[in-house]
Amino acid sequence: MGLLTKAESGWASLKNYLLDLLFPPRCAGCGRLGYWFCERCVSEIQTVEDRGTVPRRPNSALNGLRALGYFDGRLRKAIHALKYSGRRPVAKPLAQLLARYLENNPLPYEVIMPVPLHLKRTRERGYNQAEILAQELGNLTSKKVDVQSLIRHRLTPAQVGLSEEERLTNVRGAFQVLGEGLQGKAVLLVDDVATTGATLEACAHALRAGGASKVWGFVLAKER
Ligand SMILES: [Zn+2]
Numbered sequence: 001m002g003l004l005t006k007a008e009s010g011w012a013s014l015k016n017y018l019l020d021l022l023f024p025p026r027c028a029g030c031g032r033l034g035y036w037f038c039e040r041c042v043s044e045i046q047t048v049e050d051r052g053t054v055p056r057r058p059n060s061a062l063n064g065l066r067a068l069g070y071f072d073g074r075l076r077k078a079i080h081a082l083k084y085s086g087r088r089p090v091a092k093p094l095a096q097l098l099a100r101y102l103e104n105n106p107l108p109y110e111v112i113m114p115v116p117l118h119l120k121r122t123r124e125r126g127y128n129q130a131e132i133l134a135q136e137l138g139n140l141t142s143k144k145v146d147v148q149s150l151i152r153h154r155l156t157p158a159q160v161g162l163s164e165e166e167r168l169t170n171v172r173g174a175f176q177v178l179g180e181g182l183q184g185k186a187v188l189l190v191d192d193v194a195t196t197g198a199t200l201e202a203c204a205h206a207l208r209a210g211g212a213s214k215v216w217g218f219v220l221a222k223e224r
Contacts, residue, residue, distance in 0.1 A: 012126025016086050028081030028090050029074040036089040037081075041074045047101060048222075061204035062189075063214045065197050067222035068101050075221050079192050083129045091129070094220055095136030098190075102141065107216045109188035112138050112145045115203055116152040116175065133220070134190045143188070149181050149210070150203060159195065167198035175203050177210025186214035194219040 026033055029041030047069050069075050078094055081087040114130035122128050131147050138145035154174040159167050187207055189200055200217040207215045 012123070016088065016126055019086060025089065028078045028085075028087055036087060037078050037093040041078070042093055042097065044073070045069055045075045045097065047097070057201075061201060061208045061215060062197070062217050064107070065194065065200060065217035065219075066101075066105065066107070067194060067219050068097055069221050070224050071193050071221035072224065079129075079220060082132070083125075083192060086126065088127060088129075088132055091132040091136050095133055095140055098133070098137050098218070098220065099140040102218075107188060107218070108214070109186045109216055110144065111182070111185050112141070112143050112188045112190060113150055113207075114145075114147060115189060115191040115199060116147075116150050118152045118155045120155055130191045133192065137190060146181065149177055149179055150207060151176055151178060159198065164196040164198065167196050168201065171199050171202040172205075173202070175206035177206050177212075180211065182207060183211035184213050185211070187212045187216070189215055189217050191217070191219045192221070194222045 024033065025036045027035040027038040027041055029037055029044070032038050032040075045068075048067060071079070078090050082090045082094065112134050114128060114134035117125070117128040117130070134145050134147065137143075152174055153176050156170050156174050159170060162170060189203055189207070191200060194200060194217065197217065200219070204215040204217065
């Protein structure tokens with residue numbers, strides 16, 4: 001089970017393993033048996049390429065924010081499967097899309113970091129979907145993946161239904177960098193979805209305060 005992460009509790013790992021055995025792979029996009037996310041569905045995802053740049057506010061701590069595509073259709077289904085249905089292997093084809101995007105739209109980064117979940121949330125879900133994506137992307141790009149240096153030390157209410165300003169206030173100060181390992185490093189900060197980018201912004205502030213020289217936000221999907 002190469003997809004298991006350190007943050008997973010033993011019970012969640014065992015539960016997910018048994019679920020995989022009991023329920024064979026079914027495509028997250030179209031339901032086809034034998035696939036986690038089939039090539040046909042992957043090919044239907046429209047990447048936004050250079051238009052993936054998400055507008056940011058002035059004084060942003062992010063050097064840029066890129067999205068692979070929009071949060072709808074097959075991509076939305078795949079993200080939901082990864083995030084809420086315990087279908088962790090869906091991360092592999094999604095990470096392949098991210099890697100291909102980076103090949104076509106290179107960014108100058110040295111280390112890949114996922115947006116962290118609070119430990120309580122990670123325990124509830126059994127894993128952090130952003131961390132799995134980051135690990136898979138690290139395998140494909142041979143870049144270092146750092147899942148230790150950035151932590152979410154404050155549990156924040158869900159962002160759904162909040163305005164952009166409320167979202168920013170909600171997550172401000174929720175993240176913290178541990179140690180000195182990020183001094184002068186250019187970071188690629190990975191998450192599944194960006195709505196207003198408030199969470200990525202809060203992470204970027206913490207990363208800059210922790211010594212990172214650059215922070216690029218990189219997500220699978222952005223809201224239209
Ligand atoms: Zn499919």
